[in-house]
Amino acid sequence: MIPPGLLIAAPRSGSGKTTLVLGLLRALARSGVAVQPMKCGPDYIDPGFHAAAAGRVSYNLDSWAMRSDLLDSLVHQAGADADLFIGEALMGLFDGVAHDGASGDGSSSGLAARQGWPVLLVLDISGQSQSAGAVAKGFAGFRPDVRIAGVVLNKVASPRHEALARRGIEEAGLPVVGVLPRNADLVLPERHLGLVQADETVELDRRLEALADFVAAHCDLNAIRALAGTTRPSPAVEDAGLRPPGQRIALARDAAFSFVYPHLLAGWRRQGAEILPFSPLADEGPAEDADVVWLPGGYPELHGARLATATRFHKALRLFAETRPVHGECGGYMVLGQVLTDADGTAHRMTGLLDLETSFAKRRMNLGYRLAELKQDCTLGPKGTRVRGHEFHYSTTLRADDAPLFEVSDANGTLLGALGGRRGRVTGSFFHVIDKA
Incomplete structure (x- = not known):
């Protein structure tokens, strides 16, 4: 009922x-x-x-x-x-x-x-x-x-x-x-x-x-x-949403990486995936037997110094990326880059897995729904897969020289161009995925 x-x-x-x-x-x-x-x-x-x-x-x-x-x-x-x-x-x-x-x-x-x-x-x-x-x-x-x-x-x-x-x-x-x-x-x-x-x-x-x-x-x-009113009846469908990116998902989870939608995790679990949390802020690396690493968004700019000195995390993530996929969303994407500059103008060295530099020194709001199409195969699906989600951040991209990951349009259907990047098995973008299109 x-x-x-x-x-x-x-x-x-x-x-x-x-x-x-x-x-x-x-x-x-x-x-x-x-x-x-x-x-x-x-x-x-x-x-x-x-x-x-x-x-x-x-x-x-x-x-x-x-x-x-x-x-x-x-x-x-x-x-x-x-x-x-x-x-x-x-x-x-x-x-x-x-x-x-x-x-x-x-x-x-x-x-x-x-x-x-x-x-x-x-x-x-x-x-x-x-x-x-x-x-x-x-x-x-x-x-x-x-x-x-x-x-x-x-x-x-x-x-x-x-x-x-x-x-x-x-x-x-x-x-x-x-x-x-x-x-x-x-x-x-x-x-x-x-x-x-x-x-x-x-x-x-x-x-x-x-x-x-x-x-x-x-x-x-x-x-x-x-x-309160009666909830309108609808078919009791079993739809878990987006497919899991792997069977065993190493998920960064702490104060710097907390922006992951509950429906995504619940859907992945219903499809048989196992979530393996780890904390980059505690200088932890992903589980060695994981199939994929997922770095969600959050507030890494508030923890730039700790992330920059989390050497075990950096080393473990680089080692993992040699053989298995790593994906970052928004804050996670920035941490995959070379440098993240905080609001005070201090530059922090990140993991260096993508050729990316981002900065909060000059804030610029990027906000809106996005319909994204994959330009190449990755953990989110094969090339041509379309997903829906949103972008919301205040950071500025100073440099992004990797192969683009998505082609995106906004809620009005206006083409916004390429978004994100891929280098080897590592992918990321400012796009937060919500569901398949």
Whole structure:
């Protein structure tokens, strides 16, 4: 039996939906509800906090990058032993891309409609009062197949402020199920890609308990749970997604290499692969009996000195690459290069397996969905294989002289040219793979 679900969304980023979601997840979990978190769109950071709050792995749902079969498979598998889905939207509720991808436009509203989940709208009402009702009414009528079930007011300054805003919302025909006062003490630390990672956050459990107390004190948890709607039935397909790159996968896993999607690891395991974690920051090399090394993204630029002096890791990786494939995504790709320059302008010697130099000294944001086609055989598949994913980084490429790995286009179908590189058995790019196309 697939449980009901509710999507927490807002008109824009920064409205407080993550605060509400984390507090709600922890409050429900500690009351005995098996609450299954999900995250709309491509995001590595929020799901880590979801998992810490709920005690369950949080999975991404992405209608642009994921095929329908994979979306259905993830919902069925994640919800099999849960009482309730709580999904967190990305950006604004209706924000997506202009052209549909594998299953939609990537918007949270599209996923809400697809899954049949009502929306709990979080409104930051700082600087307004009754006008919040107009915002809520506009959102409620914007898309007929998306139902706004209730509203939580955030950053409420006073009882009078609440009363005026509540009047506007209720005149728009929507219930107010929570009123969150301003509280700067509950803000989680941030970094350029979003929140600081869950496993780096000081006293995370205490912070989550404080968020749960805050949400429980200012929201009607029973009313919120009652807003959840029946998850739309879909075929119970068995789709594990992307094929594993090897039978035994040595996966770099520490504070510098943490950006790997849970659905990829779960899918690889379902197809019989074994994941063998190791820590480059602890100067560990990959398992000697592994078939492939996978270096995911993360924040290697924050650990440049430690990575540069991890001599056992460098030596073991070079030895491994003489006989078996090594692949790096984003941060992992940079570590495969010759030099990584951090934001202070300090150059750190990397593993030298690719002829690549990257720098954070002059930050430049690279962001967007990508449809990528392999220009040659590699661990991701044979030449011509097409995969979907995204690119999100602030580094600048100073030099890249290897044979290109991908030909990529953006979400609008605009050809962006070559991406990544290959040298011998070593491959990498800034592209994060999500699913086969």
